[in-house]
Amino acid sequence: GEDVEQSLFLSVREGDSSVINCTYTDSSSTYLYWYKQEPGAGLQLLTYIFSNMDMKQDQRLTVLLNKKDKHLSLRIADTQTGDSAIYFCAESIRGSYIPTFGRGTSLIVHP
Amino acid sequence: DAMVIQNPRYQVTQFGKPVTLSCSQTLNHNVMYWYQQKSSQAPKLLFHYYDKDFNNEADTPDNFQSRRPNTSFCFLDIRSPGLGDAAMYLCATSSSDGPTGPQHFGDGTRLSIL
Numbered sequence: 001g002e003d004v005e006q007s008l009f010l011s012v013r014e015g016d017s018s019v020i021n022c023t024y025t026d027s028s029s030t031y032l033y034w035y036k037q038e039p040g041a042g043l044q045l046l047t048y049i050f051s052n053m054d055m056k057q058d059q060r061l062t063v064l065l066n067k068k069d070k071h072l073s074l075r076i077a078d079t080q081t082g083d084s085a086i087y088f089c090a091e092s093i094r095g096s097y098i099p100t101f102g103r104g105t106s107l108i109v110h111p
Numbered sequence: 112d113a114m115v116i117q118n119p120r121y122q123v124t125q126f127g128k129p130v131t132l133s134c135s136q137t138l139n140h141n142v143m144y145w146y147q148q149k150s151s152q153a154p155k156l157l158f159h160y161y162d163k164d165f166n167n168e169a170d171t172p173d174n175f176q177s178r179r180p181n182t183s184f185c186f187l188d189i190r191s192p193g194l195g196d197a198a199m200y201l202c203a204t205s206s207s208d209g210p211t212g213p214q215h216f217g218d219g220t221r222l223s224i225l
Contacts, residue, residue, distance in 0.1 A: 033213055042117075042201050042216035043154070088153065097142055097161075097207050099214065101153040 004102035006089050011108045018076040020105045022089030025070060032065060033099065034074045035088040043088060046074070076107075084109045114138070117202050117217035124192055125225050132187040132220045134202030143185040144214065145177060146201040154201055160185060161207065189222075197224045 003025045012018045024032070029051050035043040049056045049063045049072075056063045062075040076083055086106050090099040115136045124130040134143065141162050146154035158167045160179045174196070176188040189196055199221050203214040 031213070035216075040219075040221065042115075042218045043203075043214075045213045045215065048213050097205055098156065098159070103153050104151075106151075 004089055004091055004100050006087075006102035006105045008103065009106050009108070011110065012079050014079060014081060014109055014111050016079055018074075018079045018083065018107055018109075020074045020076075020087050020089075020107065022072040022074075022102055023070055024072065024089075024091045024100075026091065026093055026100075027067075027070065028094045029091040030094045031092040031099075032063075032072050033088075033090040033092070034061075034063065035090065035101075037086045037088065037104070039085075046087075079107075079109050081109050081111070083107060115202055115204055115215050115217035117200075117220050119220060120218065121221050121223070123223045123225060126194065127191045130189050130192055130222070132189075132200050132202075132222070134185045134187075134217055135183050136202075136204045136215075137183070138204055138206075138215060139182065140204035140206045140215070141182065142205045142207055143179060144203040144205075145175075145185070145187050146203065148199045148201055148219070157187070192222070192224050194224050197222055 005023045033048040034046045036046050037043050047058050060077045064073045086104040088104045089102040092099045118133050144159040145157045148154045157171045174190050178186045199219045201219045202217045205214045
C-alpha cells in the first residue's frame with residue numbers, strides 16, 4: 001500500500017541549511033512533491049521531481065531522490081525565518097491523480 | 112494570476128446548522144478536490160470531481176456533500192455540522208492532461224462550530 005513518512009519537527013538556526021527527509025513505500029511513484037504550508041494558509045507547491053530524476057535544483061531548494069532506498073529530501077540553503085512552516089512530502093502513483101501526503105515536518109527557524 | 116479561491120476564509124456555524132463552502136478556479140483544471148485538515152495532520156481527501164464525475168472516498172461521512180455546477184466552481188455542503196467537523200477545509204485542482212501534475216491549493220476555509 002501507499003505510505004509516506006516524515007519526521008515531525010526540525011529546528012535550525014537562521015542562515016544554516018535545512019534538510020527535510022521523506023520516505024515512501026510505493027516503487028511505482030511517478031511524481032514526488034514538496035508543499036509548504038504557512039499558518040492559516042493552504043498548501044503551496046514548492047517543487048516536484050519526476051521519479052526518473054535524481055536531483056532537481058531551484059534557487060535555494062534542492063531535491064534529492066534515492067529511488068533504491070525510496071528516500072526523498074528537500075534541502076533549503078541559507079534558511080530564513082520566513083521559511084518557518086510545515087513542509088509536506090507527497091507522491092503520485094503512476095496512473096493516479098490522487099497524491100498521498102506525509103504528515104508534514106514542522107520547520108522552526110530561530111535566530 | 113490563475114488561482115484557486117476559497118470563500119469565506121473563516122466560517123462560523125451552529126451545531127447542526129447547514130453550511131456551504133465555495134471554491135472557484137481560473138486554471139481551467141478538470142479535477143477538483145476537497146480536503147479536510149485538522150491541526151498537525153495531513154490533509155484528508157473527502158472527495159473529488161474528475162470532470163463531472165463525482166468520486167467519494169469510502170470513509171467520508173454522508174453528512175458531507177459536494178456540487179460542481181461547472182468547471183470553475185465547486186461547493187462543499189455540510190448538512191448537519193458536528194463539533195468534530197471543525198477543521199480547515201482545502202480545495203485543490205489539478206489537470207489530468209498528460210502525466211499526473213501537481214495540485215494547486217486555495218488558502219482554505221477555517222470552519223468553527225458553536
